[in-house]
Amino acid sequence: MINYKKKLIFVILTNLLLLITYTKWAFSQQRRVIQLTFDKAVEIAMSNSYRVKELNMRIQRQRKLQDAERANLRSKVDMKLTIPEFQSISKQQFNSELQRNVVVHENSRMWQMNLSIEQPVILFGYPTNGYISVNNAVYRYSQLGKQKQKDVTYYNRYFIKYEQPLFQPNKLKNDLKKASLDVKEAEYEYRQDIINLLGDTADDYRGLFESAFKRIIYKNQVKNIEQALEVARSKRDENSGVDQLQVELANAQEQYKQSGSSLRTNVAQIKQRLRLSETDSVTINPIFKINPIQVNINDAIRYGLKQRPDIKRLENEKANKEIDLDQTKGENSFHVNIAATYGREMQNPGFEQLFDNPTNSYTVGINADIPIWDWGRRKYRIQAAKLDVKKSQLAIEDEKSQVRTEIRNAVQTLHDYQSRAQRMQENLELARKTTDSSLEKFQKGKSSVTDFMQNVQRQKDTANNLLDAYLGYRQALVDLQLRTYYDFGTHQNVFDRYKNLDN
Numbered sequence: 001m002i003n004y005k006k007k008l009i010f011v012i013l014t015n016l017l018l019l020i021t022y023t024k025w026a027f028s029q030q031r032r033v034i035q036l037t038f039d040k041a042v043e044i045a046m047s048n049s050y051r052v053k054e055l056n057m058r059i060q061r062q063r064k065l066q067d068a069e070r071a072n073l074r075s076k077v078d079m080k081l082t083i084p085e086f087q088s089i090s091k092q093q094f095n096s097e098l099q100r101n102v103v104v105h106e107n108s109r110m111w112q113m114n115l116s117i118e119q120p121v122i123l124f125g126y127p128t129n130g131y132i133s134v135n136n137a138v139y140r141y142s143q144l145g146k147q148k149q150k151d152v153t154y155y156n157r158y159f160i161k162y163e164q165p166l167f168q169p170n171k172l173k174n175d176l177k178k179a180s181l182d183v184k185e186a187e188y189e190y191r192q193d194i195i196n197l198l199g200d201t202a203d204d205y206r207g208l209f210e211s212a213f214k215r216i217i218y219k220n221q222v223k224n225i226e227q228a229l230e231v232a233r234s235k236r237d238e239n240s241g242v243d244q245l246q247v248e249l250a251n252a253q254e255q256y257k258q259s260g261s262s263l264r265t266n267v268a269q270i271k272q273r274l275r276l277s278e279t280d281s282v283t284i285n286p287i288f289k290i291n292p293i294q295v296n297i298n299d300a301i302r303y304g305l306k307q308r309p310d311i312k313r314l315e316n317e318k319a320n321k322e323i324d325l326d327q328t329k330g331e332n333s334f335h336v337n338i339a340a341t342y343g344r345e346m347q348n349p350g351f352e353q354l355f356d357n358p359t360n361s362y363t364v365g366i367n368a369d370i371p372i373w374d375w376g377r378r379k380y381r382i383q384a385a386k387l388d389v390k391k392s393q394l395a396i397e398d399e400k401s402q403v404r405t406e407i408r409n410a411v412q413t414l415h416d417y418q419s420r421a422q423r424m425q426e427n428l429e430l431a432r433k434t435t436d437s438s439l440e441k442f443q444k445g446k447s448s449v450t451d452f453m454q455n456v457q458r459q460k461d462t463a464n465n466l467l468d469a470y471l472g473y474r475q476a477l478v479d480l481q482l483r484t485y486y487d488f489g490t491h492q493n494v495f496d497r498y499k500n501l502d503n
Helices: 002-030 038-048 050-071 171-235 242-274 297-307 309-330 377-444 449-484
Strands: 033-035 076-095 100-123 126-144 150-166 281-283 335-348 359-369
Touching: 033 038, 038 171, 038 242, 050 171, 126 171, 150 359, 171 242, 171 309, 171 377, 171 449, 242 281, 242 449, 297 377, 297 449, 309 377, 377 449
Parallel strands: 033 281
Antiparallel strands: 076 100, 100 126, 126 150, 150 335, 335 359
């Protein structure tokens, strides 16, 4: 009995230990600490964005529709069955002997099968809008007389058919081209949304970077004042400036607390943007990285004109308008349809003799549709379609002109902020040295507390100016990417750089 209790206690303790271990592991798996950089933020945004996944699915859908249009250029097999068709109905027919209509009662049974293997005619890789097909038509037709006598007829025909419309829009070719344009449209929309996501993520990251660095600015200010206050208290002098430093310290500490609140707000905002879990912890190390970049304006304009999806979408729209113009020209216009068949046929009251002695059969038909007068309807519709094409071309030229202007301004802005940020980075280092020197002078009694606080304030202002210049520099870099779809820092196409992230 004692051994049984020991075993039971051992099992319970083992299970408790396993439960505690699993709980700790599950908690560690749920709570993540993310050291956020700009590239990391973009990676998370692309992997978690519902919009990116939705557009990716749209591209796949349009590609499937394109495959469907390509499959339309291949052979197609159809079978139509009448199994059976019963008719017992009275209808009027003209009797030539009586020279008047008479009522005839039809009582018939029809069993029929039509089998067709159809192939669009392709010449030099392009569909001609014509079809060639192999066909077989078989039916059994029986008619019941008043005496319940059956009149049965069997019929069989197998033949080759060729159909070719002339002077008409090539529907097969246009449908395939439209499907290809739809795929490109989905891809361009996807790319444009990716770059918009990049811009939105950059905005949120700049806000987070700004609040994190300002917190460092206020922390350094508090530290400098605390050091000065410690020196002032050690002097035990009525003019040491203890009271003034205590007031300045209280103000600096309050600003430091407010910066913490701002940082938490920005963290919550970027977590929402990146669709992170509430249990995830986001940290950022605001380090200034200024890599001098010299951008050639002509190269930037060339990248922008070549890669901008908004220009590509306008060109797509123009191509669609040109297809619509082609279709409009074919409406109510001169048409010719040529159809010819050749085969063998047999009609016999017995099914067994249906294949014995077939005879040659053929048909040739040329149908022409010649419009004579429509009060200018077709002409006006064609003129309207041509104006649509011209309007699309004007929209392309206007967009290209705006792109050139935007890129020139973006390049100039980048160079301006880059030089400002480099100068302010040097000035901040000088301001820190000046503050340290001022503290030593205050400690030795060679300067007043007012002089020291002026240097502290100057360091704070310089750090804020550096932050503004750096954020402007980062914004200018992103703006240039948004307008050229090229990263001049890494010398990569934006989509080549993030191609492993947009899945």
